[in-house]
Amino acid sequence: MPAPEHDSDVLIVGSGASGAAAAWSLSRRGLRVTCLEQGRWVDQSEYAHSRPDYELARQTSFAKDPNVRGWAEDYPINNSGTPIHPLMVNAVGGSTVHWSGHFPRMRPSDFRVKTLDGVADDWPFTYWDLEPFYDLNDSMVGVSGLAGDPGNPPRSPRQTPPLAFDAGCEAYLRGLEKLGWHWWPCDNALISEPFGENRSPCNCCGPCDIGCPIGAMSSAHVTYWPKALAQGVQLITHARVEQITVDRAGRATGALYYDEQGVRQSHSAGVVVMAANGVGTPRLLLNSTSAIFPSGLANNSGIVGAYLMFHPVALVSGVFEEVVNGQRGPIGGLMNCQEFYETDLSRGYVRGFELQLSRNVGPLSVANGGILGHPVPWGSGHHEALRSRYAHTMTTSVMLEDLPERENRVTLDSELTDAHGIPAPRVEYRLGENTQRMLEFGIARARDLFEAAEAVEILVDPLVRESGWHLMGTCRMGDDPESSVINGWGQAHECPNLFVIDGSTFTTSAAVNPTSTIQAIALRCADWLGRNYQEVAA
Amino acid sequence: MTPRFLTPKELALLSLVQNELVPSYGDLPPAGTLGAALTVDAYLAEQPRLRRPVLTTLRAIEVRSGKTPFAELDAGRRVEVLRKVEDSDPESFSELVKQTYNAYYTRPDIQASLGIDGPPQPLGFELPAFDESRLSRVRAMGKLWRDD
Ligand SMILES: Cc1cc2nc3c(=O)[nH]c(=O)nc-3n(C[C@H](O)[C@H](O)[C@H](O)COP(=O)(O)OP(=O)(O)OC[C@H]3O[C@@H](n4cnc5c(N)ncnc54)[C@H](O)[C@@H]3O)c2cc1C
Ligand code: SF4
Numbered sequence: 001m002p003a004p005e006h007d008s009d010v011l012i013v014g015s016g017a018s019g020a021a022a023a024w025s026l027s028r029r030g031l032r033v034t035c036l037e038q039g040r041w042v043d044q045s046e047y048a049h050s051r052p053d054y055e056l057a058r059q060t061s062f063a064k065d066p067n068v069r070g071w072a073e074d075y076p077i078n079n080s081g082t083p084i085h086p087l088m089v090n091a092v093g094g095s096t097v098h099w100s101g102h103f104p105r106m107r108p109s110d111f112r113v114k115t116l117d118g119v120a121d122d123w124p125f126t127y128w129d130l131e132p133f134y135d136l137n138d139s140m141v142g143v144s145g146l147a148g149d150p151g152n153p154p155r156s157p158r159q160t161p162p163l164a165f166d167a168g169c170e171a172y173l174r175g176l177e178k179l180g181w182h183w184w185p186c187d188n189a190l191i192s193e194p195f196g197e198n199r200s201p202c203n204c205c206g207p208c209d210i211g212c213p214i215g216a217m218s219s220a221h222v223t224y225w226p227k228a229l230a231q232g233v234q235l236i237t238h239a240r241v242e243q244i245t246v247d248r249a250g251r252a253t254g255a256l257y258y259d260e261q262g263v264r265q266s267h268s269a270g271v272v273v274m275a276a277n278g279v280g281t282p283r284l285l286l287n288s289t290s291a292i293f294p295s296g297l298a299n300n301s302g303i304v305g306a307y308l309m310f311h312p313v314a315l316v317s318g319v320f321e322e323v324v325n326g327q328r329g330p331i332g333g334l335m336n337c338q339e340f341y342e343t344d345l346s347r348g349y350v351r352g353f354e355l356q357l358s359r360n361v362g363p364l365s366v367a368n369g370g371i372l373g374h375p376v377p378w379g380s381g382h383h384e385a386l387r388s389r390y391a392h393t394m395t396t397s398v399m400l401e402d403l404p405e406r407e408n409r410v411t412l413d414s415e416l417t418d419a420h421g422i423p424a425p426r427v428e429y430r431l432g433e434n435t436q437r438m439l440e441f442g443i444a445r446a447r448d449l450f451e452a453a454e455a456v457e458i459l460v461d462p463l464v465r466e467s468g469w470h471l472m473g474t475c476r477m478g479d480d481p482e483s484s485v486i487n488g489w490g491q492a493h494e495c496p497n498l499f500v501i502d503g504s505t506f507t508t509s510a511a512v513n514p515t516s517t518i519q520a521i522a523l524r525c526a527d528w529l530g531r532n533y534q535e536v537a538a
Numbered sequence: 539m540t541p542r543f544l545t546p547k548e549l550a551l552l553s554l555v556q557n558e559l560v561p562s563y564g565d566l567p568p569a570g571t572l573g574a575a576l577t578v579d580a581y582l583a584e585q586p587r588l589r590r591p592v593l594t595t596l597r598a599i600e601v602r603s604g605k606t607p608f609a610e611l612d613a614g615r616r617v618e619v620l621r622k623v624e625d626s627d628p629e630s631f632s633e634l635v636k637q638t639y640n641a642y643y644t645r646p647d648i649q650a651s652l653g654i655d656g657p658p659q660p661l662g663f664e665l666p667a668f669d670e671s672r673l674s675r676v677r678a679m680g681k682l683w684r685d686d
Contacts, residue, residue: 049659052644054657108685148677151682164666165666177675183676202662329665342682376639
């Protein structure tokens with residue numbers, strides 16, 4: 001048998017939410033798939049949940065900002081040009097290793113904002129095109145929740161039931177019922193009952209944001225990766241990709257990367273799939289310059305890195321007289337209120353937001369400012385103040401749709417590099433006017449909610465600096481090569497055997513957490529690529 | 539116990555400062571008396587980025603105390619000194635406060651005083667099951683999403 005032309009059929013860069021899903025899907029079709037991941041497997045022993053000082057992990061080894069966490073596998077990010085700091089995890093499973101697992105879907109209108117509201121652009125496909133892949137993804141990862149939300153199209157039964165209805169829910173409900181607003185128990189990427197292999201159902205321990213030690217959280221390293229590896233995918237960890245290589249015709253040929261020993265290696269493939277997230281992917285493409293792509297791979301349009309979207313977030317906390325024990329149960333997922341989701345121009349802005357009615361944190365994090373950054377004062381009143389907040393506070397995120405703006409972007413920093421000397425990303429971002437108006441309106445509604453719920457104190461962080469959880473739009477999808485980097489199948493307009501499948505693909509951001517959509521897109525693109533591999537790789 | 543990073547004099551000052559930051563409460567002694575200074579000393583030994591703000595703050599406290607050492611000031615005057623130091627460099631001061639809270643609230647005895655039996659795992663918590671009947675009003679709202 002002749003030796004294969006390439007080291008792999010498909011090379012995936014990044015093993016996070018999207019890379020894991022695509023690795024599973026492509027290998028199912030018998031393709032030889034390799035994934036290069038700069039991070040490592042996070043070891044069970046690293047989780048802090050069984051130690052009394054577990055809350056310190058938020059400030060140190062499991063900090064969400066890579067610049068603070070400083071793992072050897074992290075790369076630095078120049079944040080000086082943005083009020084919102086990008087957050088991520090660089091490990092097998094990517095940023096789903098420690099996250100909150102909120103798993104809402106986008107609504108049909110989110111894919112058609114130009115047609116419906118005259119802003120930004122429509123996506124190159126509709127909600128209904130993506131729906132089967134949302135369902136497939138849910139069935140792979142395991143979701144807790146309840147079908148039947150009138151705020152969203154009907155969906156398949158959730159794999160496991162919603163988690164709990166405790167004192168915190170009662171407090172929220174007091175407000176919601178008085179105001180007559182929409183709410184529904186969140187879909188969460190975690191299992192409340194047995195599901196999958198080597199996973200235990202959530203036991204409501206609380207701090208999911210520093211990882212889940214029992215595999216209840218549906219993170220990519222416990223959902224897709226065991227299955228993808230069983231199907232023969234080669235996952236190379238500690239492999240930091242420096243650039244994607246191209247031939248003279250401008251087709252992707254593979255990647256150059258540094259291995260665990262710091263030795264530069266190359267890997268060739270018929271197709272390259274980028275899954276390094278909304279910051280990592282544009283960074284790598286911009287760093288992949290060649291005669292045919294002098295400004296970076298697939299970037300003769302100048303759009304790679306542009307149109308960066310976060311979900312700007314304000315946090316509003318309500319302190320209650322009664323004990324609500326917000327520190328018990330998964331920190332993120334409780335209830336969603338989508339009363340203000342669709343456009344209503346009388347509110348003074350276009351598009352909308354959701355209120356994520358969430359829980360809270362333990363005493364140390366409360367003392368240090370809680371989720372909001374309002375530290376409990378030191379001195380004579382300290383203990384009373386701490387005791388009035390700890391176990392008495394619930395926190396709501398006002399999560400907005402961020403409209404794409406060309407000036408908001410990821411570029412390469414001219415000085416900063418990672419440990420291998422590869423230029424680090426620089427993020428430039430400012431809030432648009434529409435966003436600012438919506439933020440004010442949203443904060444006022446969250447206050448209304450807590451007032452109606454009879455909170456005795458309301459605390460506000462009007463724009464959370466550490467809220468760049470959702471990195472979107474930097475290699476946007478579209479039909480027009482002048483205004484987008486990839487088509488609706490993730491295929492680069494300028495380089496037909498290069499695909500992008502991560503958060504960078506988003507044409508617009510919607511106002512919900514993106515990962516169920518990121519994974520559905522990854523599965524849809526991988527499905528198309530799997531069916532058309534011979535043609536694409538030829 | 540000998541400190542790993544601070545001098546014995548700095549450790550003693552830190553301990554006194556911590557007694558003002560997190561004073562006694564009921565039967566609970568203040569943070570310094572509980573040994574929070576040694577814990578912060580260990581943080582400083584392990585995390586160099588914390589050293590500058592904490593040392594700067596300790597020096598500023600000495601300077602602000604004037605001719606009478608901080609240890610010999612009465613309680614009211616100590617708090618006055620700390621407020622002044624906080625006002626002049628809030629960022630460094632807040633790091634010292636944060637590390638004191640870190641040392642204090644990671645202690646199992648302090649957690650027990652807040653009703654916490656142990657760390658989150660392995661036991662977790664049992665919460666009441668979701669009650670679907672609470673959704674009846676919302677179910678009746680009808681279709682709220684747009685696809686026209
Ligand atoms: C604290 C936190 C909480 C969050 N909570 C939620 C939530 O509740 N709901 C939700 O929907 N989303 C949440 N998110 C966001 C979610 O984690 C991301 O949307 C999702 O993981 C993005 O998937 P991705 O495939 O685009 O990238 P990632 O999952 O980030 O994966 C990218 C991978 O690429 C690797 N990589 C990057 N560059 C290179 C390189 N040069 N060489 C090799 N490998 C490379 C990285 O190491 C990483 O493993 C949260 C994120 C954080 C940080
Ligand atoms: S609350 Fe549940 S999902 Fe979150 S870390 Fe604990 S067990 Fe895991």
